[in-house]
Amino acid sequence: MHPAFSVIFLTTLIGAGQGLFLALYTGQLYSLANLLPVQSDHFYSLGSLAALALLIGGLVASIFHLGRPERAWRAATQWRTSWLSREVIVLPAAMGLIFFYGLFHYLGWTDPLFVISQTLPVDITLIIGALGTLATFLLFLCTAMIYASLRFIKAWHSPLTVANFLFLGVASGFMLAAAFSAYLGINLVAFYGTWAVIATLLGAITRGISLYRNTRFRCKVDLKSAIGVHHSDLHQKAQGFMGGSFNTREFFHGKSDGFLRAVRYGFLLMVFVLPVVLIVLAYVLESARLPMVAFAIQYLGLVLERYHFFTEAKHPQNLYYQSMA
Amino acid sequence: MTQLALVIDLNVCVGCHACVTSCKEWNTSGWAGPMTDQRAYDEDPTGTFFNRVQTYEAGVFPHTETYHFPKSCLHCEDPPCVPVCPTGASYKREDNGVVLVDYDKCIGCKYCSWACPYGAREIDEKQRVMKKCTLCIDRITDMTLPESQRKPACVLACPTNARLFGDVHDPNSVVSVAIREEGGYPLQPEWGTKPANHYLPRRKTRIQIHEDELVRADNPLKKEQLPSLPEGGETLDDVAW
Numbered sequence: 001m002h003p004a005f006s007v008i009f010l011t012t013l014i015g016a017g018q019g020l021f022l023a024l025y026t027g028q029l030y031s032l033a034n035l036l037p038v039q040s041d042h043f044y045s046l047g048s049l050a051a052l053a054l055l056i057g058g059l060v061a062s063i064f065h066l067g068r069p070e071r072a073w074r075a076a077t078q079w080r081t082s083w084l085s086r087e088v089i090v091l092p093a094a095m096g097l098i099f100f101y102g103l104f105h106y107l108g109w110t111d112p113l114f115v116i117s118q119t120l121p122v123d124i125t126l127i128i129g130a131l132g133t134l135a136t137f138l139l140f141l142c143t144a145m146i147y148a149s150l151r152f153i154k155a156w157h158s159p160l161t162v163a164n165f166l167f168l169g170v171a172s173g174f175m176l177a178a179a180f181s182a183y184l185g186i187n188l189v190a191f192y193g194t195w196a197v198i199a200t201l202l203g204a205i206t207r208g209i210s211l212y213r214n215t216r217f218r219c220k221v222d223l224k225s226a227i228g229v230h231h232s233d234l235h236q237k238a239q240g241f242m243g244g245s246f247n248t249r250e251f252f253h254g255k256s257d258g259f260l261r262a263v264r265y266g267f268l269l270m271v272f273v274l275p276v277v278l279i280v281l282a283y284v285l286e287s288a289r290l291p292m293v294a295f296a297i298q299y300l301g302l303v304l305e306r307y308h309f310f311t312e313a314k315h316p317q318n319l320y321y322q323s324m325a
Numbered sequence: 326m327t328q329l330a331l332v333i334d335l336n337v338c339v340g341c342h343a344c345v346t347s348c349k350e351w352n353t354s355g356w357a358g359p360m361t362d363q364r365a366y367d368e369d370p371t372g373t374f375f376n377r378v379q380t381y382e383a384g385v386f387p388h389t390e391t392y393h394f395p396k397s398c399l400h401c402e403d404p405p406c407v408p409v410c411p412t413g414a415s416y417k418r419e420d421n422g423v424v425l426v427d428y429d430k431c432i433g434c435k436y437c438s439w440a441c442p443y444g445a446r447e448i449d450e451k452q453r454v455m456k457k458c459t460l461c462i463d464r465i466t467d468m469t470l471p472e473s474q475r476k477p478a479c480v481l482a483c484p485t486n487a488r489l490f491g492d493v494h495d496p497n498s499v500v501s502v503a504i505r506e507e508g509g510y511p512l513q514p515e516w517g518t519k520p521a522n523h524y525l526p527r528r529k530t531r532i533q534i535h536e537d538e539l540v541r542a543d544n545p546l547k548k549e550q551l552p553s554l555p556e557g558g559e560t561l562d563d564v565a566w
């Protein structure tokens with residue numbers, strides 16, 4: 001498939017935003033359980049603002065993918081059958097919940113509404129945060145299922161796609177949370193950094209498996225089945241046009257194997273290796289800059305990763321556009 | 326239920342592109358708006374078409390067989406392009422099974438084209454919506470036309486009658502008979518999309534005739550070949566013969 005930058009930025013930006021929100025809420029839960037020092041509301045509201053900004057950035061990027069963005073509201077109507085429609089509903093829902101999560105922290109509405117078992121004080125942010133967590137996970141599912149549900153595109157049609165979107169989004173979000181804490185001088189870098197490394201390693205496993213899987217399968221159909229002529233020596237002589245069409249632009253990446261190999265090694269290095277090394281170094285050196293560098297490198301790596309994700313997909317329609325004699 | 330469809334006979338298609346041009350002519354002048362082209366008379370021309378004729382070759386020259394292969398939306402009975410559409414712009418008509426796009430609802434997200442394994446959908450770069458073969462829905466449902474004219478433009482244009490049109494759910498329709506009796510087949514049946522359009526294969530009618538079927542060695546009517554009676558009258562052997 002032709003990699004569309006609008007979709008690459010959409011998926012990577014919202015992934016990082018969702019991950020950041022999950023990081024904030026995880027931090028709140030840990031401090032509730034007295035495992036971490038309690039943070040100021042300022043930290044949560046500022047963090048939510050950053051997460052929201054990333055989601056809005058993704059939304060803006062997605063608009064460039066549409067031919068008719070002015071009608072985009074219609075895309076919320078077919079949630080019964082379309083994962084794309086479900087994403088269109090869940091994305092604003094998650095944005096709204098993150099907004100209110102940040103707003104209530106900003107307003108300091110953190111007095112407990114009630115106390116469970118005399119030990120667990122529940123305030124409004126805890127409830128909104130739980131709903132936001134649910135929405136965030138649903139959003140990961142919807143985004144990934146847009147690709148994983150296309151059964152003709154075997155490279156995507158796998159639970160690995162969902163796992164990759166989830167782990168890589170969470171990894172970049174926790175990495176950002178570590179960078180954010182380092183920036184604010186808050187002592188959470190080690191906590192977020194550890195979780196970022198764990199998510200990155202999980203992502204390395206699932207993405208590694210999917211990369212391996214995608215190099216060694218064959219499409220279920222071939223040209224014989226595509227045109228129904230069962231001859232062992234069959235080739236195309238004409239595509240029906242000489243100047244290209246939507247079919248030759250949308251479904252081919254047109255990049256050389258060497259280029260794609262460079263992209264592959266590039267993203268493996270930038271998503272999985274460098275950020276882990278940098279965050280460990282940051283811990284050892286107690287550096288405030290290195291976590292930010294780690295996040296920046298991982299995010300750029302994820303852009304490459306998504307680019308590669310598109311080029312991996314081989315669409316069966318390409319059988320009809322093999323040569324032009 | 327009715328399922329309208331085309332049956333395309335690869336045995337007689339000569340690859341003249343008459344269906345392509347008549348399709349474009351009819352559908353670009355219709356109520357649904359033009360099918361726009363880009364750089365139509367310049368270098369690297371491109372544009373929107375519902376129907377393309379491709380050419381394939383089997384074998385190695387000079388022992389080759391050429392296949393002209395018209396390709397358009399197959400109006401699948403279980404169309405994977407429809408449920409993925411987030412807006413409901415893509416739909417399958419209940420009454421006749423034609424798969425259509427509502428150009429006023431489509432947001433041009435291209436998701437349906439990703440979900441079609443046949444590459445049957447093309448985006449219109451100018452109108453920025455998805456387009457595909459409509460089976461000339463405005464012709465075939467127009468009751469003011471005489472019945473002989475209520476057919477897709479490509480079917481009417483085809484000079485070799487390689488394109489048949491009808492209801493594949495009616496066992497007595499011309500298309501059902503052709504599929505049944507001439508070996509009609511769907512494309513990429515592995516996916517279970519159940520394309521309504523079918524293709525008829527190359528077929529050659531040859532009979533094997535051996536020399537001894539033309540010239541009979543023991544033709545009883547050839548009197549002169551009968552052994553002549555032995556001189557001196559018949560013997561017992563001759564009677565047995």
Ligand code: SF4
Nearest residue numbers: 398399401404406441
């Ligand atoms: S051929 Fe493609 S566009 Fe047409 S109905 Fe089937 S899946 Fe949909």
Ligand code: SF4
Nearest residue numbers: 410431432434435437
């Ligand atoms: S391009 Fe149009 S018809 Fe196709 S899925 Fe998107 S909204 Fe539906």
